[in-house]
Amino acid sequence: MQQEKSNLNQIIAFVLMGILLFGLMYYNTPSDEELEQQKKELVQKEEEAKAKQAVNSQKAQAIFQPVTGEVKDIEASNEKMNVKFASKGGQIESVQLISYTTYEKGVKDTPLYLAKDGSNSFNLTFKTKDGVEVNTKDLNFIPSVQKNASNTIVTMTAAAQGGQIQYVYTLGDSYGIDLEVKSQGLSNMTSDKEVALSWKMDGFSTEKGHDQEKYWSHTYFQFKGSNDLEYELFGSDEWEEEEAISWVANKQQFFATVLSSEEGFKNTKGGSLNADEEDTTFAKHYFFTSRLELKNAELNHKLTFDFLPLDYNMLKDYNDKGFQNLIDFGWGIFGGLNKYFFLPVFKFLANFGIELGWVIFLLTIVVKLVLSPIMYKQYRQSALMKVLRPELNEINEKFKDSKDAMKKQQATMEIYRNAGVNPLAGCLPALLQIPIFYALFRFFPNLIDLRGVSFLFAEDLTAYDDIIKIPEWIPVLDGHLSVFALLYIVAMMVYFKVSGSMDNFQMPQQEGMPNMEFMKYMMYIMPIFFFIFLNNYASGLSWYYLVSNTINIFIVLYIKKVMINEEKIHQIIAANKAKPKKEGKFSSRMQDMMKKAQEMQEQQEQMKKNRK
Known part of the structure; x- marks a missing residue:
């Protein structure tokens, strides 16, 4: 009775707490009129801020009035890219990579721009002695162009009475644009000891797989004097550092824009934000801030912008800054497998000039040849366990009582020992394949060689294939079914059947071992999870797995019919039983x-x- 009363009191207490919380929420929830008023106040504050900024901009522009020369944009190019320099802000307005195209709003092979239409904003901020805030992005710069050898030098000058600010851009024959930021007479205008640098960039969506593109896009940076890359792959992509960094990169799936400093950036903040779900123009919005010290009261800093395709071999030879590490091939052993095995083998096979889809086919065969001894041992162990099943069933029947669990375990271990079978030996080959399995998840979505390459059902081997359309309202499938992913799942189920993987789950339940009934159901559920994942992943990976499982089926059939049969297995077990046992x-x-x-x-x- 006392217990029932206690339970009743607890229920009453929870109900009263719920009523109290609900009342507080209702009391604190603003009315429609209050929400409308708050909205108006917010809009008013934004308008006031814009008006204030406009007035401040006019004052700044009044200080930096063009003295001589024409305010106009300048275009320059080399074999790798076309660049436009804007007179407004004196900054890089647009950059087109000539050898690459983009998948824009469902249209393939349109020109690829890493910057365009104001998506790139480079700004320096300081205050004049009169308290006027100057933002260089608002100033009109006068351009001048000079060419020598293979270089195009574009000088942007914002002049004021008693001083000037200059951006000197040098475009050579690479993907880099050197930028020298310098001033004259800045001490006449400001008492600041440093200038605030702000770089914002909207990363265009250039790939078919929009969600996948967002996943691989982040800001990266490198500390000065270090070779290690720093980034926030999981969680919020936002960071703040006091220690000097040598460069910061706005990385997309296959391209990156990098800003470097010879002496390093100090007191930095950076990060990125995902674009809105409905926004198909951009994938990410990047931001970066730092402080540039004035030297002898003047600006004198050497920076470099690099607009890069993420080609591993090209970047290794590009410079010594470690830009090749921007390609996310994975960490540790996974990255090592991709850099020193999969990539060299892929490049070697591609050099024969065959279609890249068939290069993946040949790569799969190479991997299978390397793994074939492991696969043989794995199947041999499975065959040994299958032959021992009748004896294990007898032990299971003999020791049914839970009190005899220890005796059953001892008898089971004795059977394994006499037959020369290690029940855990089959796990080792599977574990050895895990690094390869994971490395490939990183390899195909980051291999620029496959970008935009079509093969069979896929128009881009780094994105999903979607020739089978389904209604958009069906969850998680995003309006399509990947043929490569479907065929892979079919091949997986056939392999399970042929290899006898399902038979292993018919083994008698052993004390302390995983529940085989649960594992059997997992074997059916696993293909569903794999399909959901691969349906929106790189079709090159699905094609690899399809080929891999098809080859596995034939290898298992060959091992089963030619190399191993039950009669031979019985002979091996009999021979093992006859051998004198050395107790380790x-x-x-x-x-x-x-x-x-x-x-x-x-x-x-x-x-x-x-x-x-």
């Missing part, structure tokens, strides 16, 4: 521990009987 130290200790555990269990059961 570990095995001996395990046997002693199991015997002691059995004795303790019997003693406990006897003590229970005596108490009764």
Whole structure:
């Protein structure tokens, strides 16, 4: 009765707390009139801020009035890119990479721009002695162009009475644009000891797989004097550092825009934000701020903008700044496999001039040849376990009582020992394949060689294939079914059947071992999860797995029919049983521990009987 009363009191307490919380929420929720008023106040504040900024901009422009020369944009180019320099702000207005195209709003092979229509904003901010805030992005710069050898030098000058600010751009024959920021007579205008640098960039969506593109797009940076890359792949892509960094990169899936400093950026903040779901123009919005110290009261800093395709071999030879590490091939052993095995083998096979889809096919065969000894051992172990199943079933029947669990375990281990079978040996080959399995998830979505390359059902091997359209309202499938992913799942199920993987889950349940019934259901559920994932992933990976599983089916059939049969397995087990057994130290200790555990269990059961 006391317990029931206590429960009733708890229920009443929770109900009262719920009513109180609901009342507080209702009381604190603003009315429609209040929400409308708050909205008006917010709009008013934004308009006031814009008006104030406009007035400030006019004052700044009044200080920096063009003295001589024409205010106009300048275009320059080399074999790799076309560049436009804007007189407004004196900054890089647009950059087109000549050898690359983009997938824009469902249209393939349109010109690829990394900057265009104001998506790139480079700004320096300082205050005059009169308190006027000057933003260089608002100023009109006068251009001048000079050419020497293979370089085009564009000088942008914003002049004021008593001083000037200059951006000197040098475009050579690479993907880089050197920028020298310098001033004269700046001390006549400001008492500041440093200038605030702000760089904002809207990253265009250039790939078919929009969601996947967002996943691979982040800001990266490198500390000065270090070779390690820093980034926030998971969670919020936002960081703040006091220590000097040598460069910061706005990375997209296959391209990156990098801003470097010879002496390093100090007191930096950076990061990126995902574009709106409905926005198909941009994938990311990047931001970066730093402080540039005035030297002898003047600006004198050497920077570089690099607009790069993320081609690993090209970037290794590009400079010594480590830009090749922007390609996210994975960390540790996974990245090593991609950089030093998969990539060299892929490049070697591609040099024969064959279609890249068939290069993936040949790459799969190479991997299968390397893994074939492991696969043989794995299947051999599975075959040994299958032959022992009748004996294990007998043990299971003999020791049905839960009290005999220890005896059943001892008898089972004895069968394994006599037959020369290690029940855990089949796990090792599977574990050895995990690094390869994971490395490939990083390899195909980041290999620029496959970007935009069509093959069979896919128009781009780095994105999903979508020739089968389905209604958009169907969840998680995004309005399409990937043929490569579907065929891979079919091949997976056939492999499970042929290899006897499902048969392993018919083994008798052993004490302390995973629930085989649960594992059997997982074998059916796993293909569904794989399909959902691969349906929106790089079709090159699905094609690789399809080929891999098809080859596995034929390898297993060959091993099963030619290399291994049950008669030979019985002979191996019989021979193992006939051999004299050497008790290893570990095995001996395990046997002693199991015997002691059995004795303790019997003693406990006897003590229970005596108490009764």
